[in-house]
Amino acid sequence: MTRAMIELEGVEKAFGANAVLRGVNLSVGRGESMVIIGGSGTGKSVLIKCILGLVKPDAGTIRVDGADATKGDRDAFLARFGMLFQGGALFDSMTVWQNVAFRLLRGAQKRPKDEAREIAIEKLRRVGLKSAVADLYPAELSGGMQKRVGLARAIAADPEIIFFDEPTTGLDPIMSGVINELIREIVGEMGATAMTITHDMSSVRAIADHVAMLHDGVIQWTGPVEEMDASGDPYLEQFIQGRAEGPIEAVR
Template identity: 80%
Template sequence: MIRFEDVHKTFGTNAVLRGLNLEVDKGTSMVIIGGSGTGKSVALKCVLGLVTPDSGRIYVDGQDTASGGDRDAFLARFGMLFQGAALFDSLPVWQNVAFRLLRGALKRPKAEAREIAVEKLRRVGLGPEVADRFPAELSGGMQKRVGLARAIAADPEVIFFDEPTTGLDPIMSGVINDLIREIVVEMGATAVTITHDMSSVRAIADNVAMLHAGKIRWTGPVAQMDASGDPYLDQFIHGRAEGPIDPVR
């Protein structure tokens, strides 16, 4: 579904991506791990066209993302759960969930958009009484659920999850991980998650890729991760200070 071919991206003197090669199979859940500043978020932004690679190619469902075409239709294929939920404070919850359904290529009548929003809220475990509240009235875990409902509101083919459990306690993190896994399987969507949380990796992933120094250091099924034999991956997943990854950088 998504293929990176020798993708490079430099910001000033900082070479973030240095020949990224990665394939994400259709209908699977890929989790990208790696230290802060290794280019995980930049890779996702390159897919969406928010950042333009300096060189290399990115393909989505066989189509080169640099080939132009209807941008609204292209973006309509994606859903995104942002780090920190990133809800609009001035909009009630249902309008946050239905944001894409109230404008642009996916625009629906207001009553229909609200109905869809309430159904997506129900899918993430929130009742209809939440629909007319504002984000500030919700706990962090509830806000994250609203963000997840928004990500799936338009039934996207591909969903990106950016640090989905950041700031949540272990129990709520487990709830969100379970919801993500259930929804991705239920929708048959292709999922790409970036996270530092190894419990999320084990709960969400079919496959794992480790990004280090701008390249994929290791990739494979999550079941093979612990026995990879790669010293970089081993140090990262076990959180060891000693190893080939310099913790001070």
């Protein structure tokens, strides 16, 4: 078995008196697509932000490709990642292509403007957007198009690891299907390791190799997606079936 790309051990994080993560253990294999499910406010985003160093965990270790994520050259570390944010998080002062090519226009991966623009348009095409979109501003796009631009920006510098934070939230079922398919295809052809946060079960089935359920600050269940329906775990079953009654309290 190959070494895990991302390894979390006993990761804890509290905001004041609110302990969001209470010892998360998780391992994501190289080239694997891991989907983390869990109710709103269970700390899924916090977990991803801990890995990226946007949030500093209180305890535990995070290793990426065998190396401690909190040590070493931060720029080189971040250059291996791409991230699609929940709301797109596109820079609204820049045009679409400048957003996509952001990493290619400055810093260590800087290249000539024309070349960066060409790559941006190529990535936009990859997510199904025409080159005419390149010179528009993010505010002029629909929600689905913004998500696609966010996706194009996440993959622009060919990262080894891609995070998707609720990629289908706020989209209609058809657009959700399109985005899920794109994620699956892109992760597959790039050979990247992917970690997706979602509470949309159709996304889980479309994207995941492995599934992990986060509840009450710990990983409640983890395993291959095929075993998800016969897990016998009452928490996971309640979540998959979307029942109001069960071990997970509906009122949080």
